[in-house]
Amino acid sequence: MxxxxxxxxxxxxxxxxxxxxxxxxxxxxxxxxxxxxxxxxxxxxxxxxxxxxxxxxxxxxxxxxxxNGPAIQATCAQFVVLCRRLNLFSKAVVAIDGSKLKAVNNRDKNFTVAKVEERLAQVEASIARYLAALDRADRQPSDVAEARTARITEKIAALSEQMKNRQAMRHQVSLTDPNARSMATSGRGTGIVGYNVQAAVDAEHELMVNHAVTNVGSDRAQLVPLGLLAQEATGCATLTVLADRSYLNGGRVPACEDTGLPPCVAKTLTRAATSSDSLQDKILFTMPRRTITLAPPAST
Known part of the structure; x- marks a missing residue:
């Protein structure tokens, strides 16, 4: 040494x-x-x-x-406490919204119930095809038939084991990240496997008050839980919560008001609201533009 x-x-x-x-x-x-x-x-x-x-x-x-995950979380909590001491949350108005974050899990490694059923149908078709190949191999010369039979038998055994594993999946399963779930996004055919991150932001200073991470893709059940987290972080007894129409849930609005969280949520446009038999929303009305034609001055 x-x-x-x-x-x-x-x-x-x-x-x-x-x-x-x-x-x-x-x-x-x-x-x-x-x-x-x-x-x-x-x-x-x-x-x-x-x-x-x-x-x-x-x-x-x-x-x-x-x-240092717990220490980083404690640092963020101390930042919220500092904002409270500086009276940055005095307006008692927060806006909440969610974002889909992609997990380290490929879509091919995520299996929903529909995907499992589709995969089972493919496996059954493959097994039937290999069984037909075994029947054809029996009619060939012995040396060739034995080699093909052994290879096809191994494939059938592997597919049968795969079918057993898929049949045991009664709910959505992610192989790489077990907690990640498949979620739909705004674009058509652009779903991701990840998490739904909910954030509450102060409306005046645009500071993040609190956040929550869930694997539920819908926002309809997140209004009350995130509002309570924001209420606890700001220390306000009454906190006005602003949210878009994805959070509108008739059963959650009374619960928000009972806990001191009067919500202000955009209304969802339904078929009943836009039908000819009911009152029309103001966004359906447009004011036509007036065209003004100016004649040129007469030449002298």
Whole structure:
């Protein structure tokens, strides 16, 4: 073993660790990917200033977030407490909305009930095709038939085992990330496998008050839970909640009012609201533009 030069201890020759405060500044960024954060520290001027031109690699950032999750959450909670001390939440009005975040789970590794039934039908068709191939192999010469029979039998056994596993799936299953679920997005045919992140934002200063992560794709049941979290974070006894029409749920509105959360939710346009037999919404009426024709002045 080679001893350190000048009689210094080995610990003095190691590279000093990054300051946790610096790593926290980098991780508390809107970029979720650690690899992308590493690239941002190399060309993003704001992040370079925050990190004092330090450029930790993605593994260091990922390990820091993984090993210090509770501490990062406590830091965010202290930030909310600081905002309360500065009376930044005095207006008692928050806006809530949700965003779909993609999980580390490929769509091919996610199985819904409909997808499992479709896959079972494909497996049954494959087994029937291989059984027919076995019948044809029996009519061929013995050497060729034995080789094909052994290979086809192995495929049938593998498909049968796969069918048993699929039949055991009574609900949606994600193989890579068990908690992720398939969710529909606004675009047609653009569903993702991920999570629904709900956020409550102060209406005056646009500061995030609280958030929640769920694997339920719909927002209709999230009005009361997120409103209570925002009410607890702001410390307001009565908190007005603003939300879009995806949160409209007739059974949840009285529950919000009973808990001190008067909601202001956009109304969903239904067929009954737009039919000719009922009152019409004002957005269905348009005022035609008037065209004004100006005659040129008469020439003298």
């Amino acid at each position: 080679i001893s350190p030069p000048w009689g210094l201890p080995e610990s003095c020759l190691r590279r000093p660790a990054y300051d946790p405060a610096t790593l926290l500044k980098i991780c508390l960024n809107r970029v979720p990917s650690s690899r992308r954060l590493e690239r941002e520290t190399q060309h993003n001027i704001e992040l370079m200033w925050l990190a004092s031109r330090l450029m930790p690699d993605f593994k260091t950032l990922a390990d820091f977030r993984k090993n």
